[in-house]
Amino acid sequence: MNIYENFTNMYQVNKTIRMGLKPICKTDENIAKFLEEDKERSDKYKIAKEIIDKENRAFIEDRLKDFSISGLDEYLELLKQKKNLTKNQNEMKKEISKQLTEVQKKMRNEISTQLEGFPKFDSKYKFRYITDKEDIKILEDFKNKKFTTYFKGFNDNRKNVYSKENISTSIGHRVVHENLPKFISNFRTLNKAIEVFGTGKINEDFKNNGINVTVEELIKIDYFNKVLTQSGIDLYNNLIGILNQNINLYNQQQKVKKNKIGKLEILYKQILSKTDKVSFIEEFTEDNQLLECINEYFKEKCSLITVDLKDLLENIDTYNLNGIFIKSDKFLGNISNYLYKDWWYISNLINEEYDYKHKNKVRDDKYYETRKKAIDKIKYFSIGHIDELLKDKNVLAVENYFKEKINLVVKEFNAYLNKFNEYKFINELKTDEIAVEIIKNLCDSIKNVQGIVKPLIVMGNDKDDSFYGDINYIWDELNKFNKIYNMVRNYLTKKDYIDEKIRLTFNNPQLLGGWSYNKESDYSSFILKDNKYYYLAIMNPNSKSKLKDLEKPENDEDTIYKMKYYQASDPAKSIPNLMVINGKTKKKNGRKVNGENIELERLRNEYLPTEINEIRKSKAYLRSSSSFSDEALIKYIDYYKERVKEYFNEIDFKFKETCEYKQFNEFAEDVNLQAYQISFIGVSKKYIKSLIDDNKIYLFKIYNKDFSENSKGIPNLHTLYFKMLFDKENLENPIYKLSGNAEMFFRKGNLDLDKTTIHHANKPINNKNPNNRKKQSVFKYDIIKNRRYTVDKFALHMSITTNFQVYENKNVNETVNRALKYCDDIYAIGIDRGERNLLYACVVNSRGEIVKQVPLNFVGNTDYHQLLAKKEEERMNSRKNWKIIDNIKNLKEGYLSQAIHIITDLMVEYNAVLVLENLNFRFKEKQMKFESNVYQKFEKMLIDKLNFLVDKKLDKNANGGLFNAYQLTEKFTNFKDMKNQNGIIFYIPAWMTSKIDPVTGFTNLFYIKYESIEKAKEFFGKFKSIKFNKVDNYFEFEFDYNDFTDRAQGTRSKWTVCSFGPRIEGFRNPEKNNSWDSREIDITEKIKNLLDDYNVSLDEDIKAQIMDINTKDFFEKLIKYFKLVLQMRNSKTGTDIDYIISPVKNKQNEFFDSRKQNEKMPMDADANGAYNIARKGLMFIDIIKETEDKNLKMPKLFIKNKDWLNYVQKSDL
DSSP states (O other): OOGGGGOBSOSOEEEEEEEEEEEOTTHHHHTHHHHHHHHHHHHHHHHHHHHHHHHHHHHHHHHHTTOOOSOHHHHHHHHHHHHHSOTTOHHHHHHHHHHHHHHHHHHHHHHHHHTTTOOOOSTTOOOSSOOOHHHHHHHHHHHHTTOGGGGHHHHHHHHHHTOSSOOTTSHHHIIIIIIHHHHHHHHHHHHHHHHHHOHHHHHHHHHHTTOOOOHHHHTSGGGGGGGSSHHHHHHHHHHHHHHHHHHHHHHHTOOSGGGOOOOOOOOOOOTTOOOSGGGGOSSOOSHHHHHHHHHHHHHHHHHIIIIIIHHHHHTGGGSOGGGOEEESSHHHHHHHHHHHSOTTHHHHHHHHHHHHHTTTSOOSHHHHHHHHHHHHHOOEEEHHHHHHHHTTSOSOOTHHHHHHHHHHHHHHHHHHHHHHHHSOOOSOGGGOHHHHHHHHHHHHHHHHHHHHHGGGOOOOSSSOHHHHHHHHHHHHHHHTHHHHHHHHHHHHTOOSSOOOOEEOOTTOTTTTSOOOGGGHHHHTEEEEEOSSOEEEEEEOTTTGGGOSSOOOOSSGGGEEEEEEEEEOSSHHHHGGGEEEETTEEEEOOOOOBTTBOHHHHHHHHHHSOHHHHHHHHHTTTOTTSTTOOHHHHHHHHHHHHHHHHHHTTTSOOOOOOGGGOSSHHHHHHHHHHHTEEEEEEEEEHHHHHHHHHTTSEEEEEEEOGGGSTTOOSSOOHHHHHHHHHTOHHHHHSOSEEEOSOOEEEEEOOOOOGGGSOEEOTTSOEEOSOTTOSOOEEOOSSOEETTGGGTSOEEEEEEEEEESTTOOSOOOHHHHHHHHHHTOSOOEEEEEEOOSSSSOEEEEEOTTSOEEEEEEOSEETTEEHHHHHHHHHHHHHHHHHHTOOOOOOHHHHHHHHHHHHHHHHHHHHHHTEEEEEEOHHHHHHHOOOSSOHHHHHHHHHHHHHHHHSBOOTTSOTTSTTSTTSOBOOSOOOOOHHHHTTEETTEEEEOOTTSSSSOTTTOOOOOOOOOOOOHHHHHHHHHTSSEEEEETTTTEEEEEEEGGGTOSTTTTSOOEEEEEOOSEEEEEEEEGGGTTEEEEEEEEHHHHHHHHHHHTTOOSSSOHHHHHHTOOOHHHHHHHHHHHHHHHOOEEEOTTSSOEEEEEEEEOTTSOEEEGGGOOTTSOOSHHHHHHHHHHHHHHHHHHHHHTSOGGGTTSOOOOOOHHHHHHHHHGGGO
């Protein structure tokens, strides 16, 4: 059974096809004026957006200046209650947190309501705040020429600014979730400042600075309503600045740390505000501008880094460490690795703390899942808390990380700043490699400083106010450098060409808005064709009204064909509104009042024939109605057949016999399908030429490489889709529909030939692909790098609809699951996003046997793994040195496209489902060759491909051909919605897919690390025996997992692991600057030597002798070696060596070793991952087969870890 046969014509798919355009005859010179106008409009659009934002800023200021948020007192009281709770009052904390969330939501809603009626620039918008005549002129120009549609995306974006949702770009979020906590956290420091300086002194300072505000007002929650606007924020921050100056002077006089006062925090700027100097510069345009900006920043901020921050972090341990927090994401791992050479050291301690608190809970899969969720919810941990966990571990306290690192980065910063100040910048910066390096190093040193501070920046109310007053102030000042950094980097690495294209309108905002024959003059466009090519004709806006009817050809040689396009707008909806009035069929819409269209009902009663009206009222034409009859349906359809033909008289309807329509909806859909018609009429070629010469139309050949006379092979899909639009068979029964809303673009050639690489004709050139047998090639023409940027380029983007005849969407998941349930011969393809392979595919049959293994580093003769690694290295070097960075995006996407082609071919060949890992989980587990966003791109491209899968080599009417494309996935919305299935693609939990013995199902379930001699003895004491097998020369460790952990409950728990075979050990290599390296070791010899060093006899009870040893070094090494015994995946850095070796014998008395396998078992570690991913897919299919038919739309696709282990282990029983 071919399950794919069920998956054609499932739903419509909208696509955009992209074609090139070549100007014909005098078009190129005639359109120069329009190109200039569209370029000017494109430039003015950027200016117009900033003008509209001026309006937005004024609107926000006006609406919020006298506005007051309710609930501030309640919010403050809840915070106080929460702060006063003890650690053990978790339920109360949760309840208060819930109440706080509700108050915050209410505040956001109030702000959003106050900001209703925000500026939305369209043709009807009237300016309320902009007064500058030049600004108004620019915007009015867009309105008067009806180009406000340009701003649709911009308006949608600005809508988010006024949203009531808790999104980071909204005003509500900025006010409630960012500035309000800062405002409240300042109360404590303000009170301390009042205590030290007195209100009189502070208020006098305010008054001397021309500010009529008292410090007493600043410590009242109601004052927060005065800092909702940017002007209020500026005033408040000014007051804070005055106070911070006094605090600074005071702190300098204090020798005792605890007497010092923390800095007050300034508030964030209001959304859309632009108050700092750098914000007004979008990009640097000259060297001096860049150097001036850097000088100004460092002149101002140098002491902030070298004195204030250094002093703060060097003395971090003098503050309340329970009130200083570290973010719990990657920063904990970085700190852990820096201090303890173990990325997971701190995380493991946190896990252990959780385990101790829940020591009576059963340690099953659910427990570990619950633990992970509980710990993941904790956004940050206090340094004091982590130090408590480290107690008795004989290691450095966490605060030492900050004390050590700040000295290193400040030393580095000073060195780079000195070099910058000493260097003579006399040459053009981009061409001066030394200058670029100096600037880059200085800028990077600030990023390194930010990297030390960032882990400490958290939101919350249990913080040490003194410490956070200072660190938050410093962080805000450091963050001002981010924009400078990006601008500097962009300026120095800017390419010699510009990729930006402009949208062409030919002074018509509706250009290419549709193709309808009756609206050609509105859209200023039509399509022509001859025997070889298709052409796009654009009408001169001053002539378009005169070009309705073109001259007929004189003869065949003078004939070119013009498209005649008809598309009634959803005519099926119009059918019930058609009626004969005064002998003519008309459409009447009536008017709804309170949900009822009384006027339309009156017209129907008056003008519909009595019999038809009775059928309508009784619903006798509907099969679902109790009064249905076939006779009524036939009469009803016959009546509306005539109405449709009369009303849509331009369309040549060819209806079926009325009795062939099983229901009225079928007839209505038939009307819809036939309301789309394309035909071609002959017009005079000479006349078209004269129109071009007379500047009345502009003609472009629609073109891509497939239209070239030298083109070989099968055309690409865009070309095939385009040709199908006008295919005779398609026009008779449309599968591909040409939709409206095309767009035309232009990119000016802007790369000078003297700034690019040219390989001249007839000279040998080295082939990029090292696997190509032919090392050099010779071409008869020049090869110009980035040639496309040296010439003008026109492009046409056309919208099409595929499967146009499908009017009712089918549920793909349910259809797939129904097919799988009743199909016995199912294959699964597992895709591993590998560590040594970019992608790896493994095909397994329904019995779980490997049919094919496909490493996907190579596509054709190209080793993309090597090519991408080389390209990435070049980019890394360019990035490090701030040189122009070549684009790798197209190379990656090109690889993914070809890899997806191979995968989809395998799917069709084997009638297979596709199985991937759950992406989010997997990225935490292993290192992969692409960054996560590229693998997401892979998934998205794969889903889009499977939405409409066409095999170009098949006959167009065959299943999988152009007219019957396979539709194997639901339309993509987002990754969250897909859960465990998207059509034929299944997403399995990735737990233990690569590091598992594919034969015995053994996997390492231990949590092993050295903590103390006592705990190490306890660990090894639980083994049943530890022996040396003299015959086979390896150690045997016999144990029962149930003595160590609950993770093996319900599965095979008794194992004997052996030190058989080599292992690859990772280590820091001092000869390679202490970077990570790897080496192969004989693990048996290592253990032998260790035991020999401690006089452990191999002939006696090894376990008993171990129990008598009391040396830390021994147990650290023994644990390390035992972990290597368990290590199944062995990879050697910088090589393709990556194999699986099992420490457990299977029932054939063999140890699995992927290096010795044939094609029936995994041949390397990535193959093992793909194999087990596919096998988990088969488990999903088993679940589907056991699911009742009524639940196939959403079966419970869940695999417990226990079930997975039993599934794998059963094959070796």
